[in-house]
Amino acid sequence: MKGKLRAFTLIEVIIALALAGIVTTISVMGFQIISKNFENYKKSNADYLAVATVHQVMNHDLELSKLVKKTVSGFICNTQIHSIEYKFEETFLIRNINTVNDTMAFNVGRCEFLYNHMEQNITGELIDEIEININQDQNSLLIHLVKWYAANIKLNNL
Numbered sequence: 001m002k003g004k005l006r007a008f009t010l011i012e013v014i015i016a017l018a019l020a021g022i023v024t025t026i027s028v029m030g031f032q033i034i035s036k037n038f039e040n041y042k043k044s045n046a047d048y049l050a051v052a053t054v055h056q057v058m059n060h061d062l063e064l065s066k067l068v069k070k071t072v073s074g075f076i077c078n079t080q081i082h083s084i085e086y087k088f089e090e091t092f093l094i095r096n097i098n099t100v101n102d103t104m105a106f107n108v109g110r111c112e113f114l115y116n117h118m119e120q121n122i123t124g125e126l127i128d129e130i131e132i133n134i135n136q137d138q139n140s141l142l143i144h145l146v147k148w149y150a151a152n153i154k155l156n157n158l
Contacts, residue, residue: 047136054093054104055143058086058130061095062147070113070125088132109133109140115157126157 008016061084062068065077074086074094087094088108095102113120114129130145 044137044139047139048141050104051106051134051136051141051143054106054134055145057095058143058145062130062145065147067153068127068130068147070120070123070127072123074111075113075127075130107135109135126153 061077061079064079065084066080067078069076069078071085071087074088076086077084082098085094085096087096088111091105091107093104093106093108095104110131110133112131113125113127114131115125115127117129120127126149128147128149130143130147132143134141134143
């Protein structure tokens with residue numbers, strides 16, 4: 001014999017393949033878990049962005065308005081140029097400005113309209129604070145808006 005041939009035994013090869021299979025299985029499972037968590041994060045982030053955008057638009061409308069009054073199903077912002085009406089339904093929110101409707105798909109929960117920290121339930125009453133609960137999947141997001149009036153408007157509505 002010139003020399004002994006060095007090689008792995010069949011048992012060693014089977015053990016190496018089994019270990020490689022276990023490591024591959026763990027890696028694939030970890031990748032699936034991370035992918036699922038990323039998709040959930042992306043969806044919840046999109047929900048937060050949508051609510052933040054609605055909050056920003058509503059806040060801008062309130063800043064432009066002279067008066068904000070309660071309506072049967074929401075509120076109306078009266079500006080110098082036009083009126084902007086918001087209607088709240090169970091599964092969506094409608095913003096109407098000069099006969100143009102923007103519909104936003106949200107599960108609208110509780111809506112509260114306040115004037116001087118007192119709830120307003122009568123249509124046509126002035127409001128200075130709005131709280132809207134938006135229900136997205138398991139999350140409940142709150143939109144809180146405040147309208148600041150000049151002193152003469154406040155005094156006229158006492």
